[in-house]
Amino acid sequence: GLVRAYTAAASGALQNAELVSMRLVVDCRLRVPYAQFEQAQRIIAAAETRLDEPIFDDAVTLCWRMPAGQEGTLVTALTELTRGGAEVEISEAQYAAF
Template structure:
């Protein structure tokens, strides 16, 4: 995870998406899934194979941030006609932590190597085009302990940053729990410290990826 967090942002599916493409009576069903690790990839592939158990081929490609994994499979189709073009669709869209499967129901007409390549690429592209692709960014969880007389200053300042307030507690002081976009964090620290004369300094809790 430490290597993965070196990235500032990455694009990934916000949920599953599906497409249907027909070519010379063959049906190509594209399915795009978010997948964070090999275990999820394997489970999703098993799910697709069970869902379409009568299909002839389940070709796929996936990309994972962890260890920079990229893999593809032609699943019995001629080498290079399915898995590779599917992987290239993910690469071109800069999508990672994702599995893209194209299931083929054979229609009785041979498409040839070039026809297969175009059909698999098209089905994969349609699945990506119909998906909700989100940008995950490096975020920092932090806590601000704010005296009541400075709370108004902080309230007026926060809308200038990409962040979420996850908790606010009014006790002896006001305690704010924030998730801040990583690229905004140091600017927030500097402004909070300066405008409160050092009486409020954000306390960093952890870094992680999130969607803001």
């Protein structure tokens, strides 16, 4: 009886399991004035990113995750948008779901 119970439980778990792709990614963060928020959000969303909800206070903080090694072009576009006034913070590369 115990073997059947464990077999059924394992089978149910495998049927409900979800395949998750792990990649080497970086987490990025940028703080921009409200006037540049929509443009920055569009630039980030157009790249291969996973954009979090923005944080609104005296400025807007945008946080996103993207594949490591692909952030160069995006950082350049955001630096041009802010005319060098805002700097993109980039975490160390890590393996995470993406």
